[in-house]
Amino acid sequence: MQTGSEGEVVAISEVQQQLNPATGETVAIDRKATAQNSKFMSANIKFVKEDREVVAASGANLRFKALENGIDLYTLMGKMMNCGGYGQCGTCVVEVTEGMEHLSPRTEVENRKLKKKPDNYRLACQTLVHGPVSIVTKPSK
Numbered sequence: 001m002q003t004g005s006e007g008e009v010v011a012i013s014e015v016q017q018q019l020n021p022a023t024g025e026t027v028a029i030d031r032k033a034t035a036q037n038s039k040f041m042s043a044n045i046k047f048v049k050e051d052r053e054v055v056a057a058s059g060a061n062l063r064f065k066a067l068e069n070g071i072d073l074y075t076l077m078g079k080m081m082n083c084g085g086y087g088q089c090g091t092c093v094v095e096v097t098e099g100m101e102h103l104s105p106r107t108e109v110e111n112r113k114l115k116k117k118p119d120n121y122r123l124a125c126q127t128l129v130h131g132p133v134s135i136v137t138k139p140s141k
C-alpha cells in the first residue's frame with residue numbers, strides 16, 4: 001500500500017501473468033498473497049545448546065537444515081560413521097524440547113532405532129519440520 005498524491009491509499013498491484021506450459025493458458029499470480037502465505041508456512045528451528053535460531057520452509061528436513069547452518073549434530077563416532085541421512089546409523093539423534101506437534105510423525109526406522117529412548121527423541125534425518133520447534137543436539141540419555 002502507498003499513499004497517493006491526494007492522501008488516498010493506493011494498492012500496488014503485484015499480480016503477474018504467467019504462462020502455464022501444460023495448458024498454454026495464461027494464469028494470474030498474486031505475488032503479494034503468495035509471499036504472505038509462505039510466511040505462514042515457515043518453521044523456526046531453535047537449537048538450544050547452540051543458542052541459534054534457523055528459519056526453514058515448512059517440510060524442511062531437520063538434519064539438512066542443521067548441517068546447512070553449521071549445527072553439529074554428531075558425536076565423534078557419528079562424524080566418522082554416519083549414514084549420510086538414510087536412517088541407518090541412528091547417530092543423528094536429537095531431543096525435541098518444544099513443538100513435537102509441528103514435526104512429521106516418527107517413521108518405522110525411528111521406531112526401531114529409538115525403541116529405548118524417550119518419546120521426544122527423533123532422528124534428525126527422518127524428521128520434517130512444519131512449525132516452531134526447539135531442538136537439543138547430542139542429547140545425553
Ligand code: FES
Pocket residue numbers: 082083084085086087088089090091092093123124125126
Ligand atoms: S544420519 Fe544416519 S540415521 Fe540419521
